[in-house]
Amino acid sequence: MNFSEKLKSGKFLITCEVAPIKGVNIAEVLEEEAEPLRGKVDGFNVTDMQSSVMRLGSLPVCHFLAQRGLEPIFQVTCRDRNGIALQSDLLSAYVLGIRNVLVLTGDYMTLGDHPEAKPVFDLDSVSLLKVASTLMEGKDMKGNELDGKPEFCLGAVVNPGYDPVELQLIKMEKKIRAGAKFFQTQAIYDLEIFEKFMKEAEKFKVPVLGGIIPLKSAGMAKYMNEHIAGISVPEKYIKMMAEAKKEERVKTSIQISVELIKGIKSLCQGVHFMPMGWKHTLELLEATELA
Amino acid sequence: MLVTQLKPEEEVLAKISGKRLFIFGCLGCKELYFPKEEVAKFVDGLKEEITGRATLDYLCNREFVKAYIGEYSKEIEGAELVLVFSCGVGTQVVSALLEGKLVYTGCDTLYLNGFQGLSARNFNCDQCGQCYLNYTAGICPITNCPKGLLNGPCGGAKNGKCEVDPEADCAWVLIYKRLEKLGKLDTLTKILSPRDYSKNITEYLSQKEGVK
Numbered sequence: 346m347n348f349s350e351k352l353k354s355g356k357f358l359i360t361c362e363v364a365p366i367k368g369v370n371i372a373e374v375l376e377e378e379a380e381p382l383r384g385k386v387d388g389f390n391v392t393d394m395q396s397s398v399m400r401l402g403s404l405p406v407c408h409f410l411a412q413r414g415l416e417p418i419f420q421v422t423c424r425d426r427n428g429i430a431l432q433s434d435l436l437s438a439y440v441l442g443i444r445n446v447l448v449l450t451g452d453y454m455t456l457g458d459h460p461e462a463k464p465v466f467d468l469d470s471v472s473l474l475k476v477a478s479t480l481m482e483g484k485d486m487k488g489n490e491l492d493g494k495p496e497f498c499l500g501a502v503v504n505p506g507y508d509p510v511e512l513q514l515i516k517m518e519k520k521i522r523a524g525a526k527f528f529q530t531q532a533i534y535d536l537e538i539f540e541k542f543m544k545e546a547e548k549f550k551v552p553v554l555g556g557i558i559p560l561k562s563a564g565m566a567k568y569m570n571e572h573i574a575g576i577s578v579p580e581k582y583i584k585m586m587a588e589a590k591k592e593e594r595v596k597t598s599i600q601i602s603v604e605l606i607k608g609i610k611s612l613c614q615g616v617h618f619m620p621m622g623w624k625h626t627l628e629l630l631e632a633t634e635l636a
Numbered sequence: 637m638l639v640t641q642l643k644p645e646e647e648v649l650a651k652i653s654g655k656r657l658f659i660f661g662c663l664g665c666k667e668l669y670f671p672k673e674e675v676a677k678f679v680d681g682l683k684e685e686i687t688g689r690a691t692l693d694y695l696c697n698r699e700f701v702k703a704y705i706g707e708y709s710k711e712i713e714g715a716e717l718v719l720v721f722s723c724g725v726g727t728q729v730v731s732a733l734l735e736g737k738l739v740y741t742g743c744d745t746l747y748l749n750g751f752q753g754l755s756a757r758n759f760n761c762d763q764c765g766q767c768y769l770n771y772t773a774g775i776c777p778i779t780n781c782p783k784g785l786l787n788g789p790c791g792g793a794k795n796g797k798c799e800v801d802p803e804a805d806c807a808w809v810l811i812y813k814r815l816e817k818l819g820k821l822d823t824l825t826k827i828l829s830p831r832d833y834s835k836n837i838t839e840y841l842s843q844k845e846g847v848k
Contacts, residue, residue: 423783428830450790453782453800464783471787472830486830504791512812515824516788523827531791574794 348388348416348445349498352527352552358615360388360418360529360554361626363410365401374406379415381627390418390447390529390617397424397457404438411442418500419443422451427467428476432485435477439495447500447529448473448520471519474499478524501525503553505533505542506575514545521551529617532558532569534578536608543612554615557605559623560598563587595625599632606633638668638763639746640723642678648719648742651770656685658708658715660730662695662722675721675742687714695726698733705733712737724761724769724776731774738818739774741767746835765835771823773814778831780807786828 351358363378365371379389389410391403407417419438421431438446450470454462468476476486483494501520507513517528528546533539533555546553560566563586566578582601589597606616620626642648659679664670679689688711690704705712712718717738720727723745731739747763760779768777768786778784782800789808792799796809815821 450783450785452792455800466783466785467833468830469783469785469787470790471827475827502791507791507793508795509809509812511821512789512808512824513791515821519787519825519827572794574792574799 347498348418349526351387352498352614355614357610358387358552358554359385359618359630360390360615361386361618362390362392362620363406364392364395364621365403365406367398367400369401371401371406371409374401375409375413379410379413382630383415385627385630386618387615388416388418388445390420393420393422393449393451394425394457395452397452397454397459399457399459404434404441404443407438407443408441416445417443418445418447420447420449421473422449423466423468423470423473424451424454425462425465427465428486431468431473432476432480435480435497436491436495439497444496445498445500446477447502448477448525449502470501471516471523474501474520474523474525481524498526499524500527500529502530503528503546504531504575505539505546506531506535506577508575510542510545517546518549521549525551527552527554529554530556531573531575532556532619533605533609534566534576534582536605536612538577539609540612552614554617555609555613556617556619557602557609558619558621559602559625559629560586561623562594595628598623599625599629602629603633638723640664640668640670640743641746641765642671642674642721643742643744643767645678648678648740651740652682652684652717652719654684655716656687656714657682658687658712658718659689660695660701660704660718660720660722660726661689661691662720662726663691663693665694668723670722678742679721687711695720695722696729698729701726701729702733705730724763724767727767727769728760728774728776731769735814736817738820740770741774743767763836764831766832768828771826771828772811773818773820773823775807775811775814777807777811780810784831786831788824
């Protein structure tokens with residue numbers, strides 16, 4: 346079963362983020378990040394220069410994953426390419442064996458290591474989904490005929506902790522109308538907020554995979570609470586991380602994630618791991634008994 | 637120089653049809669070409685009830701407009717919506733002063749190369765030539781959102797503040813709050829097409845009739 350068929354099957358799904366390195370040692374990404382999770386996850390999200398840091402592209406990494414029989418989810422942002430380049434990259438992705446695409450707006454350049462670069466944002470996440478859907482009908486965004494049409498399983502993101510959440514729900518519905526067949530969320534730490542969000546989002550009948558970012562430290566949790574939109578790590582988790590001895594932190598972090606995943610499991614159709622350099626995803630998967 | 641054009645009639649009529657209107661017009665300025673005759677013809681042809689109209693110089697002058705709003709308060713109150721004929725700056729000034737009122741623009745504003753000096757860019761109008769203010773509660777998403785997003789916010793705003801400038805309010809949160817107050821949140825469900833950058837090509841403009 347491929348990712349699209351699994352989504353339709355109603356099975357509880359696991360996806361994991363793989364971040365291309367800054368450089369050309371692609372073996373690192375493939376062997377160290379992706380291979381250990383072979384057979385344990387349903388899809389590998391390959392990020393598109395996350396946090397606006399210039400890196401190896403998502404496209405070649407997705408291609409090599411696909412070649413190895415590991416199912417890639419090609420992340421595409423609107424930050425760096427205009428409509429012409431985005432359409433061309435989508436066609437290229439299809440030719441390179443990529444079938445799943447996750448569309449995002451993209452962080453602003455000032456968040457990354459090239460703050461002076463020209464911001465593009467020619468399309469936005471909604472219009473890019475619409476353009477991808479149009480390509481699947483055999484036409485480009487201007488209505489010109491394509492020679493052969495690509496087929497994609499399109500996805501998008503949503504931030505359940507965003508305030509006002511109604512604004513996220515309005516955009517979520519637009520993304521569905523524009524072609525999104527699944528959603529992956531910003532990291533969830535507060536199950537109450539997520540439950541409230543899912544009560545509203547359920548009506549769309551589109552699979553949602555809840556985001557998990559394993560905590561590395563109490564400091565990381567505090568930083569995210571202060572700076573990252575829609576993230577609110579409850580005080581009890583911050584305390585747990587703060588009180589854990591250095592050598593126990595991974596165990597404590599896994600314990601927290603397992604608790605969250607158990608809660609998420611009854612609310613939506615999967616989890617999406619964003620390890621962000623944390624090296625214990627496999628242990629976490631085993632602890633959750635999802636693997 | 638800036639050029640203000642009347643929006644396609646169908647586009648304006650779709651927004652105002654059957655509504656009681658108050659009309660604000662700008663006489664334009666030396667920096668701006670304004671289609672006075674076309675606007676007059678369009679307004680005269682409207683079947684809608686007009687509670688009042690005020691045409692003034694410099695609709696971009698906040699204090700000046702504020703005084704006019706005071707003078708015409710009854711007529712404005714009696715109208716279901718305020719229709720503005722001006723560049724994008726004027727519309728945003730009126731809309732910001734009339735918090736609880738629907739304010740729509742009847743114009744698109746474009747930039748014409750060759751003019752040295754003040755431009756609307758300094759005042760929250762990017763002269764895109766396809767004014768979006770009628771969908772965004774009179775708050776321009778192109779100049780107020782660093783990403784110029786047309787279909788809602790990115791996921792980056794924290795406590796209503798922009799991910800790029802934490803001092804600045806997220807334009808989309810402002811747009812949402814204003815539309816909510818006006819009972820017009822359904823406006824946000826429309827999927828807007830990407831901005832047409834070909835409208836900003838000088839050659840395109842200089843071929844336009846009436847533009848001198």
